Amino acid sequence: MTDALVRRAYASRAAEYTSVLGTVEDMHELDRRRIERWSEQLSGPVIDAGCGPGHWTDFLHKRGVEITGIDLVPEFIENARIRFPDVPYQVSSLRALDLADGSLNGVLAWYSLIHLAPAELPQVLSELARVLGPQGHLLAGFFEGVSAKPLDHAIAKAYYWSIDQMSRLLDDAGFDVLDIETRQDHGKRPHAAIAAIAR
Incomplete structure (x- = not known):
């Protein structure tokens, strides 16, 4: 989806989204542990890419x-x-970050890549790689499934990605995959997380 379509879709429901999913307490305990563990290796500037309610x-x-x-x-x-x-928070598209090459130590992309059309995802992953320094850390969360298959998202069109395909896309963008986690909670879509470092 284009930035404009995603922006409008979320803008119209931002207050509702924040009230339902806008606190860490609303998140899965395992996600809190995963993100906290990931953060322990960070030592420099980091962005929460697609931070939503923050x-x-x-x-x-x-x-x-x-x-x-x-x-x-x-x-x-x-x-x-x-x-x-x-x-600190700022409005920006992930397609063109106002950041210098290699200026970051980490990028959290927690369910912020799911609305990118299959043809658009490689560009954004390359942009994330651009702003990360060598050995910079990326943690991405997404819905696991048949790659590029649309899912019935409540706000805007979104896509599943398989672990294998997301790993390949990360490799193509200049990342080395470090570890992978998957989870299937009752009544929820399959969850996946991949930690990687920039080459």
């Missing part, structure tokens, strides 16, 4: 991570700045 950004900020939340939707950013005033 709760994961605040979660990592409270753990001493030098992090900025970035999102396409101004309504999310405005609300995050009010809810978490000590944390």
Whole structure:
């Protein structure tokens, strides 16, 4: 989907989304543990790419991570700045980050890549690789399934990705995959997370 379509879809439901999924307490305990473990290896600037309501950004900020939340939707950013005033947030597209090459140590992309059309995902992964320094860390969360198969997302068109295909796309973009986690919770779509480092 284009940035404009995703922005409009989430802008119209930003308050509702934040009320339902806008706190770390609303998230799965295993996701909290996974992201916290990932953060322990970070030592420099980090972005929460597609931060939405900003709760994961605040979660990592409270753990001493030098992090900025970035999102396409101004309504999310405005609300995050009010809810978490000590944390920096900015409006930006993941397709063209206003960051220097190799300027980051980490990128959290937690369910923020799911709305990218299959032809668009490689470009964004390459952009994330561009802003990461060598051995910079990426953690991506997504819905596991048949690659590029659309899913019935409540807000905007989204896609499943298989572990194998996402791993290949990461490799093509300049990442080495470190570890993979999957989970199937009752009544939920299959979850996957991949940690990788930039070459």
